Amino acid sequence: MPLWCMSSLRSTTMTMPSHLRFGTRGSKLALRQTALATEAFRAAHPSISVEIVRIKTQGDTRQNRPLSEVGGSGFFTKELEQALLSNTIDVAVHSLKDLPAQLARGLCLSAVLKRENPLDVLVSEKKTRLLDLPAGAKIGTSSLRRTALLHIVRPDIIVVPVRGNIETRIRTMRTQGIDALILAYAGLARLGIDHLIAEIIPPHLMLPAPGQGAIALEARATDTTTLSWLKKINHARTFSEISAERAFLESLDAGCQVPLGCLAQRQGDKLFVPGCIATPDGSRICTATVSGMAYNAALLGSELAARLRTQGGAEILAAWRGKTGR
Template sequence: MKRNLTIGTRRSQLALWQANYVADALRRHDPELSVQLQHIVTQGDKILDVPLARIGGKGLFTTELERRLLDGTIDLAVHSLKDLPADVPDGLCLAAITARHHVHDAFVSNTYATLESLPAGACIGTSSLRRRAQLLHTRPDLVVSDLRGNVDTRLKKLDDGQYDAIILAEAGLQRLGRADRICQLLPVTTMIPAVGQGALAIETRADDMSLRQALAFLNDQDTAAAATAERAFLAAINGSCQVPVGVYGTVRNGTLTLQSIIAAPDGSQVCRTTTQGPVADSAAIGKEAACTLLDDGGRRILTDLGITPTY
């Protein structure tokens, strides 16, 4: 393996935290290794005044990094796994998926302690169709308003009184030292997380076997198995991080349990299922869950959004 590595990363505080987390782990693992970061601006970073669901497409936060990998400008890219499309481009691979921590969505408010305590008509901010659909399914009396920007920008908009509450990923708040802003962690029964939420993905060139082997120590087998099922689900519905689906896998004693939903954006319909099986069948479990929900009304929901499922 080369002794000088370049990690590609977005410029946001959270992305830099994630890239530095991996860089520090690599340096500890091999003190003679030189690791540097290269900042890359993605399409999702450039368009900040339009809800993500309206921008459309896949790879809003990853395509530019993958181009740099393919042209050899960078050696590896660090992504929030939830931002990574289910299909990895030819010539690239996921060398490691880190252990997942802080998987939940967090309710943040300066006035109210819980989602349940919000009064009817309160304004809650999120840019995620997944969150919007589940919020409105639970609380159809709320007003859900679009919210874009990095973590600090979103918190400032809350502090400025633009929203009564906002929903953010627990992982991002924890990583940036903002855990004190969390009022409530939303249970999975209320809010199923996004595909890969809470985990980091390390992407590199498929033919760089020495680097792939060097990164293997960062891979967490249980998280990788859960992510395999979640991403197989996403591939089967031909989805992206901008569609109203939630999938969350957990592994215990060799058994994978996958909770998943496909929901109408207005919360009027939620198709939900729980699927189990051996860890070795992770991909098949994800596909099975997708097929179950597609047959249970999910196909119509996605078709109405202009999405044609693979199965």
């Protein structure tokens, strides 16, 4: 299934609906992201009414184990996709980094909003920077990627698994003696609590997850009317960048159980795409960068994946598949 559903945008004689149902998770951040999506939609289509439908996912109910143990594909998105396929909703709003590279059959990524800063940040009560934290400091994260890269940058750091929504993680940090958290800038900014950020971690230290910072709108591939409406709020530059990142993710077929990062950046007509893949303990990391014309975004993402495979990434993936039986 292609990322963009242009082939579905054919003329149709069906009756034009005047109401659109947006499905979302129920967390404060998810609802804020859905508000941003519906605000953009209303601005483009003021005559069409909008309804917000809250849907609970596995990721909302199973928070007592690390993501690397229970994540799998679609941990935060499966129920939203099921609602699309059952016609309970018309649009699913996702944090793009949660959306599997392979979407459910019959669905497509129809639009993305303008991306927020995609980088990771350090949240610390004392506003201490990552490299300035004392030896043996405790940092909270449930991300395998962040954990692996932390082990590389600060091998003395103690990583503490912390899950839950942003507010829960911050409360856990404050009450359980954790020195800092690693979170995404975008979530803090959208909740209006970016004043808690001690440092925006530069990408040479910590490449973000593919799609991080982007809000994705998913729809049925046959719903030509909805697709044409959503096309009007699609942010072209962001879509170009995330197309490379998602092609990279799909080519590696690694899911969320392998630490990998990728950040495509468009400059004029060109796209620059660095990426990395690491062992969970950070004992080995492979890095590479590709560049080319932005209209070849997906090809660039696939090329990046191929380069990393030849530089040791294949062995890292083979070791992971040997453990998981994939």
